[in-house]
Amino acid sequence: MAPKTCFFFLALVSFSAVLCLSPAFAKEDDEQEKGDPGLVMNYYKETCPQAEDIIKEQVKLLYKRHKNTAFSWLRNIFHDCAVQRCDASLLLDSTRRTLSEKETDRSFGLRNFRYIETIKEAVERECPGVVSCADILVLSARDGIVSLGGPYIPLKTGRRDGRRSRAEVVEQYLPDHNESISSVLDKFGAMGIDTPGVVALLGAHSVGRTHCVKLVHRLYPEVDPALNPDHIPHMLKKCPDSIPDPKAVQYVRNDRGTPMVLDNNYYRNILDNKGLLIVDHQLAHDKRTKPFVKKMAKSQDYFFREFSRAITILSENNPLTGTKGEIRKQCNVANKLRTNNDEP
Ligand code: HEM
Ligand SMILES: *[C@@H]1O[C@H](CO)[C@@H](O)[C@H](O)[C@H]1NC(C)=O
Secondary structure (H helix, E strand, C coil): CCHHHHHHHHHHHHHHHHHHHCCCCCCHHHCCCCCCCCCECCCCCCCCCCHHHHHHHHHHHHHHHCCHHHHHHHHHHHHHHCCCCCCCHHHCCCCCCCCCHHHCHHHCCCCCHHHHHHHHHHHHHHCCCCCCHHHHHHHHHHHHHHHCCCCCCCCCECCEECCCCCHHHHHHHCCCCCCCHHHHHHHHHCCCCCHHHHHHHHHHHHCCEEEHHHCHHHCCCCCCCCCCCCCHHHHHHHCCCCCCCCCCCCEEECCCCCCCCCCCHHHHHHHCCCCCCHHHHHHCCCCCCHHHHHHHHHCHHHHHHHHHHHHHHHHCCCCECCCCCECCCECCECCCCCCCCCCC
């Protein structure tokens, strides 16, 4: 190499090295800036002291009118926080160019998005432009859990809203209904949630419903021999067609015993081979998770303790804080539609 070219080459290499190493370019979303307190308890105490009360009141009012809103708030915290970060990207509508997270197959059955806007509007009336949709999503889950008879879990706030939502990333983060326990444990483990934490979180399947599209492969062409024979007639009655129209409204309740209550009956059901999804069934039979399933089936206290711990970790997964992201005016659309694809 001629000395001149060589110099140019070295300069290029070191310039790229600087580019890669400089904190300004290194995964900037994951770093907390100076003066950014991150997540804290009662983040809005100066800027919108009534925020948490307004959310609580709205969650209660909505629960009175539509009990299933609480199921949605609980499911939302999983679908938002487990996909990269808690940034309310789950709530964004698709744009002309990008399909959003809620449109994917993994998001099938998510509902009540318009009532998140009801909560947001109530908060906006009091303090416009202050409280993020990401915090509303997390706090509504906290209060929804209480409506369902679950524990009160103190949670931090200060999350900001992401500007983009991309369908493609969902599959990478969210386990599927038939995923192996190893893979489920890995995915939650990456967020810092351990095995008892995972077992406790799946206890959310003690409420709500599962549509037949996610169940027919356990019923047709032949019935999964792992299913409890006493549970089969009910499932067949609820899902009478082997190929339900994907838009079908047919579903089975997750917990026939106490379908509206977040309790440890889920663990007794899955030990009894009445778990609906393959993951639910596997949870009670894998040797890594079974001991915790048994313990939670026996003790509601233990279930609630582990559930609270795991929800807390989930709710703090990689948030945007400080000046990152934005405070959306409306939860289903970003304030400014960015063209830069790297923006979160
Ligand atoms: C391995 C992990 C998980 C998988 C594969 C999974 C999958 C599913 C599926 C397929 C449904 C049925 C949706 C429908 O047909 O409408 C469902 C419902 C539900 N899931 Fe999960 N889930 C998982 C973890 C969680 C977690 C961690 C939570 C919350 C902490 C959660 C909360 C719920 C709730 C509340 C429902 C009922 C929703 C309703 O009735 O509207 N799930 N889940
Ligand atoms: C899981 O179910 C989906 C359909 O919901 C199917 O496409 C996929 O092949 C299944 N995966 C496994 C490992 O069985």
